Amino acid sequence: MPKTFNSIWVHIVFSTKDRIPYLTWNIRGEVCEWIKKHGNEEGIQIDVVNGFEDHLHLLIKLKTSQSAAEVVKWIKGSSSFWLNQKYNWEKGFAWQEGYGVFSVSQSDINQVRSYIFNQEKHHKTKSYTIEIKELVKRSSILPVAKD
Numbered sequence: 001m002p003k004t005f006n007s008i009w010v011h012i013v014f015s016t017k018d019r020i021p022y023l024t025w026n027i028r029g030e031v032c033e034w035i036k037k038h039g040n041e042e043g044i045q046i047d048v049v050n051g052f053e054d055h056l057h058l059l060i061k062l063k064t065s066q067s068a069a070e071v072v073k074w075i076k077g078s079s080s081f082w083l084n085q086k087y088n089w090e091k092g093f094a095w096q097e098g099y100g101v102f103s104v105s106q107s108d109i110n111q112v113r114s115y116i117f118n119q120e121k122h123h124k125t126k127s128y129t130i131e132i133k134e135l136v137k138r139s140s141i142l143p144v145a146k147d
Contacts, residue, residue: 004064006062006063006064007061007106008061008062008063008064008103009047009059009060009061009062009103009104009105009106009109009112010059010060010062010068010101010102010103010104011057011058011059011100011101011102011103011104011112011116011135012057012058012060012068012071012072012075012099012100012101012102013055013056013057013058013099013100013101013102013135014055014056014072014076014095014096014098014099014100015054015055015056015095015096016054016055016093016094016095016096017093017094017095017096017097018096019054019055019096020054020091021053021054022053022054022083022089022093023051023052023053023054023055023056024053025120027083027087028050028051028052028053028056030086031056031079031082031083032049032050032051032056034079034082035049035056035058035075035079036048036049038078038082039074039075042074043063043066044060044066044071044074044075045060045061045062045063046058046059046060047059047060047061047109047113048113048116048117049116050116050117050119051119052119052120057115057116057119058075058116059104059109059112059113059116068101072099072101076095076099079095080093080094080095100135102135
């Protein structure tokens with residue numbers, strides 16, 4: 001049987017609904033750990049996950065049989081279910097509709113890893129909105145129409 005080789009790395013970003021800062025330092029640590037552990041159990045190769053109070057960043061190596069859309073759907077759905085079960089917030093936890101997905105070249109993996117690891121430091125001077133605008137500009141992409 002022929003082997004399949006790939007190097008499909010993506011940087012995924014999504015925020016909490018209405019950008020409510022649910023993800024305090026402790027909760028963010030728990031949800032990042034949960035996503036990485038359970039994502040890997042589901043066959044999603046999550047390299048690193050981190051974020052700030054109202055959003056998360058993930059560096060993922062996609063398998064040739066996976067799409068970014070199905071991976072994000074699983075991560076957002078299962079993690080919001082888990083957060084609601086664990087914390088039972090009055091308003092209920094949800095992720096914002098949509099997400100950003102950016103391709104990452106092999107030569108940029110360490111740089112993206114570092115960027116994701118350093119979210120606390122990064123957001124002392126920059127908002128999520130500015131961050132997303134910069135990522136989109138750097139990637140020279142246009143928004144994709146909703147399916």
